[in-house]
Amino acid sequence: MNAPVKLLALAFALVLPLSAQAHKAWLLPSATVLSGEDSWITVDAAVSNDLFYFNHVPLRLDALAITGPDGKPVQAENRATGKYRSTFDVHLAEPGTYRIAVVNAGLSASWEEDGKPKRWRGNAEKFANEVPKDAKNLKVSQSAGRVETFVTAGRPSDTALKSTGAGLELVAVTHPNDLFAGEAATFKLLLDGKPAPDLAIEIIPDGIRYRDKQNELTATSDKDGQFSVTWPNAGRYWLETSLVDDKTSIPQATQRRVSYVVTLEVLPQ
Amino acid sequence: MRHPLMLSLLLIASSAAAEINVTVEIPRIDASEYHRPYVAVWVEDGGHEVAANLAVWYAQKETKEGAGSKWLADLRQWWRRSGRDQTLPIDGVSGATRPVGQHQLRFDAAKPPFAALKPGQYALVVEAVREVGGRELLRIPFDWPVTASRHLDAKGEHELGLVKLDLNP
Numbered sequence: 001m002n003a004p005v006k007l008l009a010l011a012f013a014l015v016l017p018l019s020a021q022a023h024k025a026w027l028l029p030s031a032t033v034l035s036g037e038d039s040w041i042t043v044d045a046a047v048s049n050d051l052f053y054f055n056h057v058p059l060r061l062d063a064l065a066i067t068g069p070d071g072k073p074v075q076a077e078n079r080a081t082g083k084y085r086s087t088f089d090v091h092l093a094e095p096g097t098y099r100i101a102v103v104n105a106g107l108s109a110s111w112e113e114d115g116k117p118k119r120w121r122g123n124a125e126k127f128a129n130e131v132p133k134d135a136k137n138l139k140v141s142q143s144a145g146r147v148e149t150f151v152t153a154g155r156p157s158d159t160a161l162k163s164t165g166a167g168l169e170l171v172a173v174t175h176p177n178d179l180f181a182g183e184a185a186t187f188k189l190l191l192d193g194k195p196a197p198d199l200a201i202e203i204i205p206d207g208i209r210y211r212d213k214q215n216e217l218t219a220t221s222d223k224d225g226q227f228s229v230t231w232p233n234a235g236r237y238w239l240e241t242s243l244v245d246d247k248t249s250i251p252q253a254t255q256r257r258v259s260y261v262v263t264l265e266v267l268p269q
Numbered sequence: 270m271r272h273p274l275m276l277s278l279l280l281i282a283s284s285a286a287a288e289i290n291v292t293v294e295i296p297r298i299d300a301s302e303y304h305r306p307y308v309a310v311w312v313e314d315g316g317h318e319v320a321a322n323l324a325v326w327y328a329q330k331e332t333k334e335g336a337g338s339k340w341l342a343d344l345r346q347w348w349r350r351s352g353r354d355q356t357l358p359i360d361g362v363s364g365a366t367r368p369v370g371q372h373q374l375r376f377d378a379a380k381p382p383f384a385a386l387k388p389g390q391y392a393l394v395v396e397a398v399r400e401v402g403g404r405e406l407l408r409i410p411f412d413w414p415v416t417a418s419r420h421l422d423a424k425g426e427h428e429l430g431l432v433k434l435d436l437n438p
Contacts, residue, residue: 035348036339155353178349267345 023047024204025059025261026238027100027149029090032177032265034153039092041151042078043100046085050208051238052263054085059147061086063104067160069096095154097177099161105144107253111135124250131252140253144168149263152177165193168241168260173226179266181234188225189241191258195225199241203229206236234268286379287415288437291323293395294430297369298402305366306399306428307340309347310374312382313392313408319351320391321382322362324374329358329365343398346406371430378415386413393421397428409434 028044044052045059058081066074076088092098109120109131120131131138144167150160156175163169170176174185189196203217219227221241231237242259295306307328312321325347330337338357342348357363376383391413398404405428409421415436422433 031342033342033348033353034339035342035352036337039339152353180349267349269346 023049023056024051024238024240025102025145025147026052026263027059027102027147028052028236028263029100029149029151029265032149032151033267034092034151036153039153040089041092042087042089043076043149044085044087045102045147048084051204052206052236053209056084058082058084058086059102061088061102063102064088065101065103066090067099067101069094069098069157069160071159071162074098090151092151092153096157097150097152097160097175099148099150101146101148103144103146103148103167105142105167107140107142107250109135109138109140109252111138127250127252138252140248140250142248142250142253142256143258144256145259145261147261150176163190163193167192168196168243168258169193170239170260170262171225176262176264179231179264181231181266181268184228184230186226186228189221189227189260190225191243191245192247195221195223196243197221197223197225199225199243201227201239201241203237203239205233206238231266234266237264237266238262239264286377287383288435289376289378289383289415290433290435290437291374291376291393292371292431292433292435293324293367293374294371294425294432295367295369295397296425296428296430298399298427300402302401304400304402305368306397306402307344307366308395308397309344309352310393310395311347311351312386313350313394315390317350319347320386322351322355322359323376323382323393324364325352325359325362326364326366329363340398340400343404344396345398345404346394347396388414393432393434395423395429395432397425399428403428405429407432411436414438 025047030042046054047059048054048056061079064076066076068074076090079088106121106123107127111118146167156177161172163171169190171188171190173188179185189199199221201219205215217229219229221227240261244255244257248256308326310324311319314320327341328337341352391411393409396406405425407423407425407429409423411421415438419436422431424431
């Protein structure tokens, strides 16, 4: 490979959809449906190929955001990041539904400097200072990723489920903590707060280590961004969808990669 | 009928409201670690909505039989259909866990909660879950109102014994 081809390959790799080159990110709560007062849960956060086994790298918690049933932020407790997983506790002090999310948004850039490839990651603010204005062969791409899960103490509520209007989000038609084996659940995907049609959705059940196939379920969002899944079994499921568009926040970025992951628990009848 | 007293007694009996008797058997289970089960008894309508809560037996405070309402969600169907919407304890419904044996619940059709039932098809549902044990749910369908005496039952396989529903008009 000569230098320009190498650089092109690198640039291409940077903008490839995450699913083609990266592992799966996930949050795994100790419980999703709780009774009693003053409940606690603990959550594992990791990135791995195998669901839900922590065997690759931890999911960083820098962008962890927990929303309480009143819509206000809740602090995670007892945070720790180890070799393979991060972990934290959430005190469910009030009844209702909590949204637990790691939301990453940023820019990545590559260019050529003195004949060598340079790579950079950061946000729009830092971009102006850290990436040379005259960078040669500059390629910039933007990413917005949300990895989340939902947990309910007592009666399910909707305040924490409200769309933030940024990136890809899942809106409940069926409440995400009211999922049962054999029943259909309907959700709506939003992109920047508006219905996101024609997205391919991949859903993989827990327990890959003990079976030979992924057993993935697939769905496609309709014109209103809606899709339905009928849960074949009780268990935990990893749901993912992503897209690439050109709605970037800075003109230098040519593409924006948006991804969404949610861990859902389906209970037996 | 010659005896006036007997006649009047019969009249009282026939004008009295229908009676509903529920018997829930908690079976003896040979386990090295045994805890009394949490049990919920309710009436559901055709759409699986709870029409009446009849009983919920659980450890209402921290005891050797359980840590209170923390494990109520393990009565999965009941928790989903009713428990999560309730303020606990539920008056006249919540009760302590019961030992092995047959437990009777008696209801008067003219009083709540049965007085509020509209005519239609219902089911008596009994769900039991035991710490370090299993979970079991039984359904006994019945028609309301009661027009003739009926004895209905269902037999559990592990967490519940015989559940009987006796309806007397």
